[in-house]
Amino acid sequence: MSARVLVVGELRDGHLADPTLESVGSALALAGGPEGVVGFLAGASARSAASEYGRYGVADVRVAESGSFDSVPPAFLAPVVVATASETRSDTIVVGGTTFGRDLTGRVAARWNAAAANGVTEVRLTGEGFLVRRPVFGGRATETLRLEGPRRVLSLRPHSFSAPEEKPTEVRVTPAAAPEPAPGLLGPKRVAVAPIASGAGPGLTDAAIVVSGGRGLRAPENFHLVEELAQALGAAVGASRAVTDAGWRPPSFQVGQTGKTVSPQLYIAVGISGAIQHIVGMVSSRVIVAINSDATAPIFKVADYGLVGDLFEIVPALTAEVRRVRGL
Amino acid sequence: MEIVVCVKPVPEPETRLRAAADGRTYDTEAVKFVLAGYDESAVEQALLLKESIPGSKVHAVAFGPSPRTEEVLRASLALGCDQATWVEAPSELRPDPLATAHALARAIRPLPHDLVLCGKQAGDDESGLVAPALGELLGVPDFGFVVDLRWDAGSSRLTFRRETEAGEERWEAPLPVVVAMQQAWNDPRTAKLPAILKSRKVPIAKVAWTPLPAELGPTVPVRFELPPPRTGAKIVEYKTPGEAAEKLVRILREEAKVFP
Ligand SMILES: Cc1cc2nc3c(=O)[nH]c(=O)nc-3n(C[C@H](O)[C@H](O)[C@H](O)COP(=O)(O)OP(=O)(O)OC[C@H]3O[C@@H](n4cnc5c(N)ncnc54)[C@H](O)[C@@H]3O)c2cc1C
Ligand SMILES: Nc1ncnc2c1ncn2[C@@H]1O[C@H](COP(=O)(O)O)[C@@H](O)[C@H]1O
Numbered sequence A: 001m002s003a004r005v006l007v008v009g010e011l012r013d014g015h016l017a018d019p020t021l022e023s024v025g026s027a028l029a030l031a032g033g034p035e036g037v038v039g040f041l042a043g044a045s046a047r048s049a050a051s052e053y054g055r056y057g058v059a060d061v062r063v064a065e066s067g068s069f070d071s072v073p074p075a076f077l078a079p080v081v082v083a084t085a086s087e088t089r090s091d092t093i094v095v096g097g098t099t100f101g102r103d104l105t106g107r108v109a110a111r112w113n114a115a116a117a118n119g120v121t122e123v124r125l126t127g128e129g130f131l132v133r134r135p136v137f138g139g140r141a142t143e144t145l146r147l148e149g150p151r152r153v154l155s156l157r158p159h160s161f162s163a164p165e166e167k168p169t170e171v172r173v174t175p176a177a178a179p180e181p182a183p184g185l186l187g188p189k190r191v192a193v194a195p196i197a198s199g200a201g202p203g204l205t206d207a208a209i210v211v212s213g214g215r216g217l218r219a220p221e222n223f224h225l226v227e228e229l230a231q232a233l234g235a236a237v238g239a240s241r242a243v244t245d246a247g248w249r250p251p252s253f254q255v256g257q258t259g260k261t262v263s264p265q266l267y268i269a270v271g272i273s274g275a276i277q278h279i280v281g282m283v284s285s286r287v288i289v290a291i292n293s294d295a296t297a298p299i300f301k302v303a304d305y306g307l308v309g310d311l312f313e314i315v316p317a318l319t320a321e322v323r324r325v326r327g328l
Numbered sequence B: 001m002e003i004v005v006c007v008k009p010v011p012e013p014e015t016r017l018r019a020a021a022d023g024r025t026y027d028t029e030a031v032k033f034v035l036a037g038y039d040e041s042a043v044e045q046a047l048l049l050k051e052s053i054p055g056s057k058v059h060a061v062a063f064g065p066s067p068r069t070e071e072v073l074r075a076s077l078a079l080g081c082d083q084a085t086w087v088e089a090p091s092e093l094r095p096d097p098l099a100t101a102h103a104l105a106r107a108i109r110p111l112p113h114d115l116v117l118c119g120k121q122a123g124d125d126e127s128g129l130v131a132p133a134l135g136e137l138l139g140v141p142d143f144g145f146v147v148d149l150r151w152d153a154g155s156s157r158l159t160f161r162r163e164t165e166a167g168e169e170r171w172e173a174p175l176p177v178v179v180a181m182q183q184a185w186n187d188p189r190t191a192k193l194p195a196i197l198k199s200r201k202v203p204i205a206k207v208a209w210t211p212l213p214a215e216l217g218p219t220v221p222v223r224f225e226l227p228p229p230r231t232g233a234k235i236v237e238y239k240t241p242g243e244a245a246e247k248l249v250r251i252l253r254e255e256a257k258v259f260p
Helices: A018-031 A046-056 A067-071 A074-087 A099-112 A202-206 A224-233 A241-245 A311-325 B037-052 B068-079 B097-108 B130-138 B193-199 B241-255
Strands: A005-008 A037-042 A060-064 A092-096 A115-120 A122-126 A129-136 A141-147 A152-156 A172-175 A189-194 A209-213 A236-239 A266-270 A287-292 A305-308 B002-006 B009-011 B033-035 B057-064 B083-088 B115-119 B142-152 B157-164 B167-173 B177-181 B205-207 B219-225
Touching: A005 A018, A005 A074, A018 A037, A018 A046, A018 A092, A018 A122, A018 A152, A037 A046, A037 A074, A046 A060, A046 A172, A060 A074, A067 A074, A074 A099, A074 B130, A092 A099, A099 A115, A099 A152, A099 B097, A099 B130, A099 B142, A099 B157, A115 A129, A115 A141, A115 B097, A115 B219, A202 A236, A209 A224, A224 A236, A224 A266, A224 A311, A236 A241, A287 A311, A287 B241, A305 B241, A311 B241, B002 B037, B002 B130, B009 B068, B033 B037, B033 B068, B037 B057, B037 B068, B037 B115, B037 B142, B037 B177, B057 B068, B057 B097, B068 B083, B068 B193, B083 B097, B097 B130, B115 B130, B130 B142, B130 B177, B142 B167, B157 B177
Parallel strands: A005 A037, A005 A092, A037 A060, A060 A172, A092 A152, A115 A152, A209 A236, A209 A266, A266 A287, A287 A305, B002 B057, B002 B115, B057 B083, B083 B205, B115 B177, B142 B177
Antiparallel strands: A122 A129, A129 A141, A141 B219, A189 B167, B009 B033, B142 B157, B157 B167
């Protein structure tokens, strides 16, 4: 049993983004080999990046080469993706679960009459059908769904699938069918893009390691301790609501019920007490470390490892040790 | 401006989750349902726009079973929404996100709708599919991950920001449009008692639910799993901060294997 899979690629700095490589990895497994996989790319540099699919054995690549795709809403791209899926007789569309991919999935599913799932962490095509597993309730539980019917669209949670082995092949690039977009879709304009403060933003939800700081840091001028540890680890920076409410860091840093939900491989909570509203945003992290001077702080109930002590002593020592072992 | 806001009842965030007897979904027995968190942001945003644009109306729409769906519509009216429409789902139905989008689109199509507001994702299934699917079914553009939505009367355009991997994007869009809210930039209001009492008298319009075309394959829940409960931290003993750091880094590399 195998699927015919269209991978919708995303470019970062002109190259296939990591979530796209993970999508290719999953597509190759679902299709049982590169013959059943078609690559798709849209944007000004679609054609020049198309050959990168070839590194993983994917030879058939469809491109919608137009700069206009770089700054339009997903609504605009959905008709092109669906037309390409039909043309290539694909039954499954896979995209990385970034903001781009998650927005595209629902749009494409409605247009293509397909079953869909976002943020998928496992996919299996078995006698039981097409099964996907995904975290729900902010990572406090997981569900397994069977996607029935002849077509499905998935976005994959970043870091949950591995990039495929390299198996270079020659790429055939074909322009994608580009249906006229409905006039109502042409109105919205992206007027500016500004880089987000380092560490926060969607990078926070995707990061493999997150270091978050809380009120225990006492003052905004001490927050650099958390940022330096994060930098040594290559981690994103988060914060408790106490920190964002006080204006030490913007709201985009907030982890928790009314902020972002994160589930990295490693979450380090520095000077955070562990209020339930914070916990629900990070409890699904694989390994949790807490640094807190109060041995009875509730954060130690959900942490895997705890350091009881003064963060002003421990965090600089930890940063130095991480730098030492990583040769920084 | 005619604003439609889609509201979904979800279990209270602090709910202790349990799997249902058949192991396929979660147990809804004795669970308290509330307005989903991001939907609170959407309602708040709708009310702020209404207050800033004379002659505006906010219409709350929900799809789901009795009594919880009617309750979140009442809660939305108490917060200041003007009207409410309910697509009542059969109680045994476990609707999937695409079916939900179809049901909502059917209810919204006949209503005036310049702006349809949703939450980014519902606090239970977190599918994040309903708003974009709704945009497609209504034939209007949709935007997810939106914060700070404003109306520019001069240009007759909405302006808003979105956080994406590319950075913080600023957009301008003419109406109509579907927007999924990320998070309120000011705290959602709470309902006052007189408003709660008054909202009980507002009639809720009902729209019948109809099954989907057979061509759209359903999404069937197979298993609902909870992780083993966390048992509490292993406390790392140390004498100096240097020793604490050394021990923790060794644990993270060798025992937890979280970095090389
Ligand atoms: C509706 C609602 C929604 C909310 N949503 C969120 C949310 O999304 N995210 C969120 O985070 N919160 C949220 N909160 C707030 C939450 O209840 C807590 O108030 C908040 O998380 C506390 O932040 P904190 O842990 O940084 O501060 P505190 O609770 O003040 O904890 C500070 C910790 O630092 C420790 N400490 C102090 N000095 C040191 C030192 N020198 N070394 C080491 N440790 C030290 C203390 O022992 C203490 O445990 C919400 C609250 C409500 C009511
Ligand atoms: N049953 C429903 N009734 C009304 N609105 C809904 C329903 N399900 C989802 N929505 C809307 O769609 C958003 C995203 O939900 P979801 O796609 O399920 O994560 C929610 O925040 C609501 O605004």
